Amino acid sequence: METNVCFKLYDHVNIGVFVVNSSFDIVFWNKHLQEISGIKKTDVENKNLLSVLPNLDNYIFKERLKGILRGGPPEFFSSQLNKYIVPIKLPNGEFRTQHTSVMGIKSESEGLCAVFSIIDISDEKKQIDNYRDMKNRALFEVEERKKIEDKLREIVEQLKEKSEELNVTNHNLVLLNASKDKFFSIMAHDIKNPLSAIISYSDWLFHELKELTQEEISDSLSSIKKSAKSLFELLENLLNWSRLQTGNMPYNPELFSLNDIFDLLNETYIISAGNKEIELKFNCIHKLAFFGDKNMLLTALRNLISNAIKFTNRKGKITISAQKSANILTISVEDTGIGMSLEQIDKVFNIESSFTTLGTEKEEGTGLGLILVKELVEKNKGQLIVSSKLGKGTVFTLHFSI
């Protein structure tokens, strides 16, 4: 009884306290510990600690307790390394989490005793666990949201790619549609007109031959010839253009003499240029070789020269030149013709514009020639540049890397 009196103060603290003497007998068990553990003080006081709490019956605990009871420093038993000193069950079956400090204290009746102070941190631990769960859930949600956002971003990217593909397809369809329109326009007008002229003149000749003068017959035949020639040029271009559009014009590069090409073109156009008293001049001082598709280059130059003849007034001049610098081969077709405005230049290269102009002597064009030239030059990895002044003339320059 005397022992209990000197430790009575511990009944007024709200932490669990019990006191053990040097024989390891429990000499005091406070009210708070009785409440939280359900172990009555009358059941444990004056009983041996290790029989009341057999979980403490181990070498380390006993050594540490002996140290205190010899006057050594206090001991701290953490929940992390010891779980608990007094097993107290929670409703969920788990044990309450405790930190326990043990320190020596001298009692008059018992000598040096060890006072165990048990701080229950179950509620704090539960709160920390709850916060940890909340944090983990939040992190999980953030991760999930991030995954969804990534997926959405991926879908948006895919849609953007599809949209771009659609734009390209759409643009190609517009070009295809324009090509089709161009084709029908040529069929409708450009082929029909010269054919009508041929039919009309030949019909007139057939029915009125006996009545016609020699001069009238000659004029009619000249018109028939002009229309037939125009029709032939048109059909040739149309065929080439169609082959280009359908990918049926293979690029067959070879090494050939540019001087030979110029000779051939001179032979072809010397008469038609002469008919309009146009001076046709080919400048190619040095022997030049060209590596590319010979037929494509010929078609391109034929179109440019025939255009130049068409749009150059009588007594004008057309100069076709070729020269080589460090790594560029330049071919130019320059005329002193009627020239083009910037707006007209834009239109002649636009398949959708169906732009065509009559020549200085009412020669008809197809509106297809320059588009074809540009495509043929590009097929040969070249570049077509136009410079023109209204009333002064036009220069078409072809640059090829060598």
Next chain:
Amino acid sequence: MLLNNEQLDLFTELINIGVGKAARLLNELISSPIKLSIPKIIVEKPRDLIKKLTPENNLTYYAVKLQFEGSFNGVAEIVFPSESGNKLVSILTGEEIYSDDLDGLRAGTLNEVANMLLNGVMGTISNIIKEDFTYSIPRYYEDTFANLFYDPNPDDKIVLFGETHFEVENTDIEGDIIVLLELFYFESLKSELNRLLRE
């Protein structure tokens, strides 16, 4: 020189016996082999030691302090650089070293481990000078080294400083054991060491 080489060697050996006992208990507690040694003890005046030791950076250190009173007063403490402290707690509790949960486990775990080691050291000193002390409950702190070591009246004290090497599960962990004694009673420690040397 506050202690000559002979006195210092004996003192180092006695302290190592003390922490060795503590290490054996720790071995049993954590069931993973732990080797512990204090290869060298430095005895200095606090100001001189701070000049030598205080790191220039503001890194956080974990410390457990055990204050004692008796015929003379002092404080024994263990200081861990945060990296070492976290490694030790991670090994002892099995928690990931970079886990947020380690923060919650650190105070209790380091408090208990440091407490056992300091008890070994103080038990040795107490035996040598044949004095009993009253101890306060060990307390855990986290702060910069300079703040942890701050003493408003350092001139009348002496510092016993030992670099402590732990080896747990092939991991090296460093900490410092520091005992701050009043200078007057350091003389009794010295004379007891001389007596032991003569025996």
